[in-house]
Amino acid sequence: MNRKKVARALVSVYDKTGLVELGKSLEKHGIEILSTGSTAKVLRDAGVKVIAVEDHTGFPEMLGGRVKTLHPRIHGGILADQSNPNHLQELVDADIAPFDLIVINLYPFTQTIASGAEFNECIEQIDIGGPSMLRGAAKNYNSVAVISDPSQYSLLNSALKQGGFTLEERRNLAMNTFRKTAEYDIAIADWLANELNQNDWRAKVWHKISDLRYGENPHQSAAVFTDISSAKGISSAKQHHGKEMSFNNYTDADAALRAAYDHNQPCVAIIKHANPCGIAVASDIKAAYSAANACDPVSAFGGVVAANRTVTVEMASALSEVFTEVVVAPGYEAGAIEILAAKPSIRILELANYKIAKEELRPITGGLLIQDSDLIEASGDDSANWQQVSGGEISAQVKSDLEFAWRSVRSVKSNGILLAKSGASVGVGMGQVNRVDSAKLAVARAGDRANNSVAASDAFFPFADGLQILLDAGINAVVAPGGSVRDAEVIEAAKAANIAMFFTGVRHFSHA
Structure with missing residues (x-):
């Protein structure tokens, strides 16, 4: 398997997680490191030899740090196809050395807007040079490996130990990089649209949690994805016990949560085929469960149960007497999970701080319907x-x-x-x-x-x-x-x- 050796790297990161260890690993493998600003300082303070980008370009940072790497000596080294003799000759003529590795992570734009920061502060957290270098390196994956997240450092170290990156590894890194820059741009565009009250453009990024055994029926393939920017819902629930969740389990659990959280009092909702078999409120959650189950115990058999309060030992004991596919709640009293887990198949989910999404998306053929969620607040x-x-x-x-x-x-x-x-x-x-x-x-x-x-x-x-x-x-x-x-x-x-x-x-x- 052919591996492309790494001789020269550019490292410029906002998230300094694992940076010192990364720098020492690159230095250990004889790799020349170019770096910017605070990244270079952290590496130097740790004893890692670094060439400052401004020393390499002969041009200092300017505009309060807005311009650091936007220079032909940087982008020429990133974008040059090292298998193209004409490109290599142009680099020689311009006294530019090519890069084999780019390690970049971006300004924390999504975290900044989530913090409620002022408009101008959010604008300053829009990274320009970082995405430009990431996209350039990803486009030129034949020649350059691109690392866009600290979670990829272990892969980087493994590749260095084996003599470099394979073409397949570089392609996968490029794919992940374009996903990351796309997500970054979508976050910016979506934020600006909200700030300007423009609703004629929509985009979301969905991350796959897992494949499912099948969809609504065994002949349908399926998977579950989450939108990390949305309200905390069933896709982010923690599973304590039981078989893997199915497509229909997710559908019913989502409906059950909505039904239970429509009420302010302690409430239990039992759902089957996305419809309630029983809903009840009471002064305690066990009484609410018993009353909900009494509505239609035949249909509740094999149902999905949601509670809007912590499941007590008493509720768990009552629930364990009825075959139940899924139970989801904000928490469980000590001993409650153990009681429920005596049934090997029941899926026990915990979802604290559940929030109903403010809008609903519904696919139609060739399009998408978007509406405000039907909340009980009119x-x-x-x-x-x-x-x-x-x-x-x-x-x-x-x-x-x-x-x-x-x-x-x-x-x-x-x-x-x-x-x-x-x-x-x-x-x-x-x-x-x-x-x-x-x-x-x-x-x-x-x-x-x-x-x-x-x-x-x-x-x-x-x-x-x-x-x-x-x-x-x-x-x-x-x-x-x-x-x-x-x-x-x-x-x-x-x-x-x-x-x-x-x-x-x-x-x-x-x-x-």
Whole structure:
């Protein structure tokens, strides 16, 4: 295997991690080192022999350090194709020596903007010379190896011990470098677009976490990626135990987290096929789990469970009695993981500081739909702003159940109807193409529990027929957005049954 020897290197790094060890390794292998500013100082202070770039170019740094390496004696040495006799002759004529290795990492632009720094400070952290050298070296991978991150130093040391870099190694390093500079440019462009309130251009960088066994079905290949700039979500959860996560596990766990974190009280959501089998709130998380599981224990078998509070030993004990694919929570009490791990297959995930993303991306053929996330924070989501259109005064418990049902129905696939009692769902009708069938499904699942329950509908009742099914089952209050051309007909049905009906003025469709 042919390896290209490294005789001359340029080193200029912002992140000084491993720099001294790197410099000593290069010196040990007889490599001439050129360096800039603080990088050169660190190496010299460690006793490593370094040639300053300004001494090599005969031109000092200028403009407060904005111009250091933008010089033909640097870029000519980086871009020269060492297999091209004409290039080599031009280097000789210009008294320029070629580089075999470039070690560069960039100003911390993303960290700077994340810190909330002022606009001008962020501008100063946009690296110019670094990306130019990285891109030049990556383009010229036939002649130059390019190291763009301290994590690659071990690969560099290994190559030096073997006499240099292979062509394949240089190609891979070039690929990684272009990825890094692309990510850097995207971060800058995205930040400037946000600063200038421009939303007509979008780009994101996704990093693969792992391949998955398959997608929704065994014949579909799949992988999971993460966007490191986005809110902390299911893709960054820590797995403590169990089989590897599947495509469907991720989908359901994401939906379960959204459902659980729609509530401020201790809440557990149990999800199957991205729909809730049960949601409940309670004063403690074990009670919330038991109530959620009681909604539809048949469907909860093999479900995905999310809690918005630490899983206690008591909850773990109850959960361990039911076959569960995944449990995800912000933390686990001492002993809780051990109880759950007695089941070899259950996937135990921990995700602290979960945050719902502010926007959603949905691919369509040849394009992408982007929308604000459907958060429970509109004025109509506050019961103080609801309009009561029928019935008299309601009890505090009924009001609490209506508020719970309204927050919970957001997670139900449209058309969605959710029946609730005592802070827990008792029947859920989801994913039907008309609201009548969703109402029938919710009532059927609730059974006798529908009597004296409350109902929430994710969108208006287009006719009174869907509401009438709920009334016949014995509900005592209902909350819906309102807005149908037949609202008067629907309100009359509620008045005839003498139940309280509230309009929120906000809809919570969920189609995906």
